[in-house]
Amino acid sequence: MEQEPKYPVRTTETTLAILDTLKEANEMGVTELSNQLNLGKSTVHNHLSTLRKHDFVVKEDEQYRLGLRFLELGGHSRNQMKLYEVAEPEVRALAEETEEMVNLATHEHGKCVYLYRAKGAQAVELDTYAGLRTGLHSTALGKAMLAHLPESRVDDIIETNGLSAETQHTITDRDELHEELETIRERGVAFDREERLNGLRCVAAPITDTDGRSIGAISVAAPTGRLKGDRFSTDMPDTVHSTANVIELSMTHM
Amino acid sequence: MEQEPKYPVRTTETTLAILDTLKEANEMGVTELSNQLNLGKSTVHNHLSTLRKHDFVVKEDEQYRLGLRFLELGGHSRNQMKLYEVAEPEVRALAEETEEMVNLATHEHGKCVYLYRAKGAQAVELDTYAGLRTGLHSTALGKAMLAHLPESRVDDIIETNGLSAETQHTITDRDELHEELETIRERGVAFDREERLNGLRCVAAPITDTDGRSIGAISVAAPTGRLKGDRFSTDMPDTVHSTANVIELSMTHM
């Protein structure tokens, strides 16, 4: 499905490789980068100075970092998403109401992409941030979205990305995942029982378009100790589900 | 000051040009892009498919848009900024307290870059977003930062970027700007009296490092009708200034 470009631009790919490596390491020098990527020092230097000219990279004492130009492009593309526009205030309200961490995500190329997060008063500190990509199978957000995609698409995604085990509770079996998705469709909400992070539970609800296909999802995340019993099995699902419905309604009326 | 790369990577520059054009237009097709940039259709196509492979661009019915990959890189680089980390909760608190729109910004390459904004209950809807770049001379944020940079640097920046008139109140004279900066240094806060947007006033305070050089600024923005009299001239300046001090303190103790 994911078609390789027939005539890729290799120079651009090395530029992107440099950016990616820079992201992983936070800060790197020319020599370090050239070793890690098996490129000539001069090559890396030329790429970096070109990127620097356009503010995609900043240099600080012989060390290069990603520049804030990415924020500009990323923020812009997020802003023009209708989903973000209508969901953002609802997500903030839900965070205040539940006092927990609330996430908004969409999917792109078979990955779950976090768009926004709002911290409630008691919210746990998490490793999530806007722009973060995770697999779709290991989060409540992802499973909620998978549940409302065509089965063929789901299989495609599994084929491409696999079902990596994030914790001992992650669903790693294809059939088991399909059953879970069926349950999610019946109940309208998805649960994450420490499937991505030990000690963390989530409740998510999908946001679908008028054709019933998912365009995103919202979730509430909280430590297992605070999200159990009725709060986990009925109260929170109802709250999350109704917020998702409000967002869906606003989406269709604009 | 701003040195041109001696050996720029031209291919990378065309890639960046495509991305920039795509950002301005939100959505474009191959032919449209090739006309606007005076590039061959195949060239544009090859660049786009390469970018698409790496999720920097998404295709939807013959139309290309910026992908959310930029959010990933941008969010990442923002997160590792100490400034953002310590200022974010303070900015949120200030938004709740004042009920207005509160902004956090830094400067990069002589431009003002918005890092974060928090909406208070009454906050005006603005065209600002995280990642947005504006000139330093036409906002309270920018002037607060300029006031605590070396004079030579300020002149460099004026030289490079000019003093564009955003409204009829924008400071467009070099000497007048220098006087204003002197006043800001004395008072500790900067004002924006409809200098960037008609009807909008701002109060900003700089955030400086231990050497007294600005690394960022925070501001409160509100319609002129709500930000006048003592609230504009004394109350809000005090509030903003003290929040900036809290952020400065947290910055030095970590």
Next chain:
DNA sequence: AAAACTGTTCCGTTCTCAAGAACGGGGGTT
């Protein structure tokens, strides 16, 4: 003092990017 780093400059070779034309598929229009 010199050795070992760093980033940067420069040049020659090789690879490949860019352009242009041709292809194939959809939508309209006549």
Next chain:
DNA sequence: AACCCCCGTTCTTGAGAACGGAACAGTTTT
């Protein structure tokens, strides 16, 4: 239905640029 027009994509080829290697100029380390 046959036509045309416009789209994105494929393919080829010459011009030009990216790449690696080597030498240079600073710092810091030994």
